[in-house]
Amino acid sequence: MLLSKFKPQVLKLIELLQRHPRLVALYGFVSGMASFLLVERGARVARVIAILLLVSWIWLMLENLFRRGVERLFGVELPPPLMRFLTQLIHQESLFFVLPFFAITTSWNSGQALFTGLLGVAALCSITDPIYNRHLAPRRWLFLAYHTLTLFAVLLAALPLILQLTTAQSYRWALGTAVALSFVSLSGVLRGQRWWRSLGLVGLTLALGGLGWVTRVWVPPATLWLTEVAVSPQLNNRTPGDGVDSLSANELRTKGLYAYTAINAPRGLNERIYHVWRFNGREVDRIALDIHGGREAGYRAWTHKRNFPSNPVGRWQVQVLTEAGQMIGTLRFTVTPSELPPKPR
Incomplete structure (x- = not known):
């Protein structure tokens, strides 16, 4: 044989x-x-x-x-x-x-x-x-x-x-x-x-x-990972401004805030993800985004939030989740009280 x-x-x-x-x-x-x-x-x-x-x-x-x-x-x-x-x-x-x-x-x-x-x-x-x-x-x-x-x-x-x-x-x-x-x-x-x-x-x-x-x-999503993240009040030509870890309540209400993520995915993969905004651990917004794999620097996706609670002071998170609920990553920032104007003398 x-x-x-x-x-x-x-x-x-x-x-x-x-x-x-x-x-x-x-x-x-x-x-x-x-x-x-x-x-x-x-x-x-x-x-x-x-x-x-x-x-x-x-x-x-x-x-x-x-x-x-x-x-x-x-x-x-x-x-x-x-x-x-x-x-x-x-x-x-x-x-x-x-x-x-x-x-x-x-x-x-x-x-x-x-x-x-x-x-x-x-x-x-x-x-x-x-x-x-x-x-x-x-x-x-x-x-x-x-x-x-x-x-x-x-x-x-x-x-x-x-x-x-x-x-x-x-x-x-x-x-x-x-x-x-x-x-x-x-x-x-x-x-x-x-x-x-x-x-x-x-x-x-x-x-x-x-x-x-x-x-x-x-369980981590085995083939999706973040290559770049930022929380910023500005986004110019699909590029975020300087990232912030904290900002005042007045700045938040005036400019809003961008959550920017670049996600690496295999070529040919089309995926729906979610930016889940959480305030002091409680979900306040969930925004769907569609990404496409194969880009060397990762697929750039962002959400712009302007609608915040009347008192947004506290700890905030933007969780990046898959459709199945698996977490790709988390962005964190803190909102501080606005400074009061000085009293007239």
């Missing part, structure tokens, strides 16, 4: 991977950084890396079929430890691929830091053999949770690159796919158990999906 000619190369590749497992982790990190830089420049080559990564996940989902195919084509029986090793390599490559995207898009003073921090811990576990093989892989429930989290993060980063899905669409597809696969995996674990455990499995799966949707504000 023609494919049997590649048997020596396959065996050498497997031996090389077993001897130097850190090379794959290094490759995953380098490919992630390269893809991130390519996306930042708007290059379409980044899609190729994302597609290859998703192909590896298709292999992971069809692991048993793949193992039987290798045995039939090459006459090589892949032992379970080797299959676990290959699974670990895919986890390493996947996590180090997505980490640069989430690291740059995370608002570190928000709950998003928890999600990105969890991905960082997962990446460290994937390259630490004692933790991965002795504490993670043998615990089926924990391993399935780890597997689902990794796939969820990969889909969030890959879908906008490959299919130009919006952040909201990518989130729904990523969450639905991760929940569906977790249901299939858990049903395999509980096969042959009592009926009430199957009912509990359905409830657990629905709860997992609901939790993922409710906590979406804590």
Whole structure:
């Protein structure tokens, strides 16, 4: 058979991977950084890396079929430890691929830091053999949770690159796919158990999906980030004036205020975002903006607000959100009391 000619190369590749497992982790990190830089420049080559990564996940989902195919084509029986090793390599490559995207898009003073921090811990576990093989892989429930989290993060980063899905669409597809696969995996674990455990499995799966949707504000938009922000009373030729951290109530009422954001997005991506104006933590205005990806300096978008409460003194925020409610960033400023005119003598 023609494919049997590649048997020596396959065996050498497997031996090389077993001897130097850190090379794959290094490759995953380098490919992630390269893809991130390519996306930042708007290059379409980044899609190729994302597609290859998703192909590896298709292999992971069809692991048993793949193992039987290798045995039939090459006459090589892949032992379970080797299959676990290959699974670990895919986890390493996947996590180090997505980490640069989430690291740059995370608002570190928000709950998003928890999600990105969890991905960082997962990446460290994937390259630490004692933790991965002795504490993670043998615990089926924990391993399935780890597997689902990794796939969820990969889909969030890959879908906008490959299919130009919006952040909201990518989130729904990523969450639905991760929940569906977790249901299939858990049903395999509980096969042959009592009926009430199957009912509990359905409830657990629905709860997992609901939790993922409710906590979406804590998940960074993997392919959208701010390249320039400003809060300014002036905007000249689409360029904001000097940014301000605070201004008086009189200045605010006289000139109004611009919230300016330049947002980097992959080429071909059309996205609706929102500038949400908040006063002392309470939402007072929500303005929709449509952005288009591919511009090197980011797509420039701004809102101009002139209608303020009668007493605007306090802390203000302008949150930049996706349609799914994920936070891209936050602009902050303070309004101070107006100075009273001096009393006549």
